[in-house]
Structure formats: structure tokens, C-alpha cells
């Protein structure tokens with residue numbers, strides 16, 4: 001008998017209290033910080049869906065690994081456990097530990113980027129793009145058209161547009177393309193997966209033109225699970241095998257261990273090329289640390305080694321993907337428009353469709369995110385004109401989409417927490433016509449979403 005309730009495949013081992021607040025308290029807290037959710041004290045947030053990055057719960061085996069960690073400066077056994085765990089799934093010759101994903105990006109693009117270079121991806125994550133641009137190289141996004149349409153039900157909306165990629169290579173010239181990247185799952189495109197078929201095709205194009213192919217593999221396990229669920233001929237496979245097959249298609253990877261590796265901190269760069277690896281290790285020593293710990297403590301390396309064995313569990317992945325879809329389905333049932341199909345790590349509410357009376361330059365996503373906090377203490381993240389609207393020339397342009405992302409930390413909230421989120425969203429939807437937009441009263445020169453202050457209109 002297969003039951004329809006997917007239970008959390010864990011029991012709670014250690015608890016952290018939630019501080020209950022009232023709506024009138026929250027109205028005061030959010031006003032005090034200029035209506036910027038990043039500026040709240042997290043104690044005053046009930047359900048924190050700001051990000052899934054580093055916010056998950058570690059297992060008791062990971063905590064035991066923390067105690068077992070060895071802090072030798074060089075050649076620690078914790079390093080060897082970490083390296084083995086990484087190479088078990090991603091058998092690249094060189095593994096270079098870093099304190100976060102962006103440190104791996106910074107090292108890689110310092111080595112291969114620079115003026116005149118152009119780096120294509122399905123969609124570059126914002127830190128990836130920023131690190132590319134910091135070297136004066138350029139990032140180009142070539143995701144398929146369905147990936148930019150919130151209502152398209154394509155099963156692999158993270159796929160690369162293969163025709164566009166070959167055209168891009170021919171137009172730009174192989175000499176100017178140091179690497180082709182693929183983000184799995186496509187975080188900035190709604191956590192949408194990439195198919196194995198598409199990864200194979202991109203790999204073949206890279207081989208044809210002799211361009212290295214790197215994965216931005218932060219959510220590799222969620223992506224492999226989607227392949228198993230949605231791609232013909234994959235349903236009986238072990239996720240670990242799918243991951244190894246994906247790894248073999250590429251020449252290297254960058255990783256944020258704050259995502260699928262179940263860590264609160266960490267990352268790595270892994271690759272096959274000896275010369276590039278030696279250049280990257282030299283950069284690592286400059287800014288991160290000795291090559292057997294990178295920016296991490298031995299105990300962190302060991303906790304990540306354990307996390308890598310846990311994230312490929314089919315029971316875990318089934319729960320993870322099903323529970324994310326559970327939230328998405330319930331919102332749809334309550335008439336709340338979301339990006340479909342639901343991705344792995346988050347639900348994206350379409351604020352433009354939900355609040356058609358608020359023009360983009362009055363920030364409908366911000367209005368919705370603030371209301372979810374006021375009404376229910378839920379913290380989501382605006383991904384729209386506040387985040388992307390200010391252009392380098394100083395003009396302000398409406399973003400293509402106005403989304404509010406509800407990212408789900410791994411193994412952290414139970415189904416009753418999520419049921420509460422659904423109830424709060426439904427309550428906000430019921431009085432959505434009363435919501436008003438915002439104007440920005442204080443704005444920093446760059447990355448304005450983090451520190452801008454707002455006033456209600």
C-alpha cells in the first residue's frame with residue numbers, strides 16, 4: 001500500500017524555538033527597518049524562507065562528524081574524507097576546497113576570465129555573473145525560451161538552447177570562450193532542472209569545438225532526481241549513477257556546499273586539467289587557505305563528506321521534491337499564481353499576476369513579500385524590479401518577471417509549518433486588491449535589494 005502522505009524521512013533530534021510575534025509587532029518591526037526584509041532580526045521571523053543556502057538542518061551523523069573533525073593544518077584525515085566523498089560522485093582529478101561557491105567562482109574566473117572573454121550558461125547565478133564581470137569578461141544566458149515563460153509546463157525548463165549555443169560559439173569565436181557553464185538546477189530561472197539529454201548535447205558541442213565544459217552543480221541531487229522522475233528511460237536508476245554520468249560529461253565544476261551537500265558553509269572547485277588546477281591552487285593559497293582545507297575547518301569538511309552521502313538518498317529526495325510541490329499545488333488551489341512546474345528548492349509566486357493593480361515600478365513583489373511578513377511572519381525574497389530594475393546607466397527598467405521566492409531550507413520545517421504558510425498566503429490573496437505599492441526612499445549604488453529602504457504608497 002502506497003500512502004499519499006509523504007512523511008519527513010527523519011525525526012527531530014534537536015530543536016530551536018520559534019519566537020511567536022503578533023501582526024501589530026511585525027508591522028512595527030518592518031516599518032523600523034524601512035520595509036526591507038533583509039534588515040529584520042531573524043528572531044522576529046516565524047518561517048524564514050529567504051533562502052535555502054546554508055539554512056538547512058544537519059543530521060546527527062553530521063554533528064558527530066563535526067566532533068570527529070581533525071584540525072591539522074595540512075593533510076588532515078577530514079580533508080581526505082571530504083575529497084573521497086566529492087570524488088565518489090564527481091570523479092574529477094583535482095578537488096579544491098573553498099569557503100563558499102562564490103570563492104570557487106572567483107578563483108576559476110580569475111584564472112580563465114578577463115577582458116574580451118565571453119562565458120555562456122543556461123543562466124548564470126548572480127554571484128557567478130558578478131565574478132565573471134569582475135574580471136571584465138562577459139556572461140551570456142542561453143536558456144531555452146520555455147525557461148523564461150512562467151506558465152510553460154516544459155519538464156526541463158533549465159535546458160540550454162542548443163541552436164543558440166552553436167550560433168554563439170561561431171559568432172564569438174572559440175578563442176574567446178574559455179568555458180561553457182551549466183547551472184543545475186537553474187537557480188535564477190526558478191530552480192528548474194536540466195535534462196540528461198541536454199547535458200549530453202552541450203557536452204558534445206563543447207567537445208566538437210574543444211571548449212571546456214563546467215557545471216555549477218549546487219543542486220545536483222535535486223536535478224538528478226528530476227531526471228529520474230521526468231526523463232524517458234531513467235526511472236529505475238540510482239541517483240548516484242545519474243550524478244556520476246552528469247559529472248563525466250563535464251571537465252569540472254564549481255559548488256556551493258550550502259545547498260545540496262547539506263552544509264551550513266562550504267564549497268569547492270573540481271577539475272581534470274593539471275595546469276589549470278595548479279593555477280587555481282596558487283590563487284586558493286592567496287585568499288582561501290592551504291589546498292587541504294581551503295576556507296574551511298576540518299570539522300566542516302567532515303560534515304560535508306557525510307552530507308554528500310545523505311543528499312543522494314532516494315527517500316530524502318522524494319520527500320524534498322514532493323514537499324516543495326505540495327506547497328506549490330496548495331497555492332495554485334487557492335488561486336495563487338506560481339511559476340510552474342514547481343522546481344526543487346523553492347516556490348516562486350507570480351506577484352505581477354497576483355497584484356495586477358500595482359505597476360512594476362511600484363514593486364508588486366516587494367508589496368507581496370512585506371505583506372506575507374506582516375500577516376504571518378513569513379520571510380520570502382523579492383526577485384523582480386527591486387532586485388534587477390536599476391541599470392548600470394542609472395535608469396530604472398521593469399524586470400521581465402515580478403516574483404516572490406519562498407525558498408525551503410533542507411530538513412528544517414515540517415508539514416504543519418508549510419500548512420501554516422499556505423494559510424497565510426491564502427489570507428493575503430483574499431485581500432490582495434487592498435495591497436499598495438512602495439517607493440524607494442534610500443538606495444545604495446549597487447545590489448540595492450539588500451539595503452534599500454522603502455515607504456508605502
Ligand SMILES: *Cc1c(COP(=O)(O)O)cnc(C)c1O
Nearest residue numbers: 100101102125127187218256258
Ligand atoms: C548559491 C549559489 C552559488 C554561490 O554559492 P555561495 O555558497 O552562496 O557563495 C552559485 N551558483 C548557484 C546556482 C547557487 O545557487
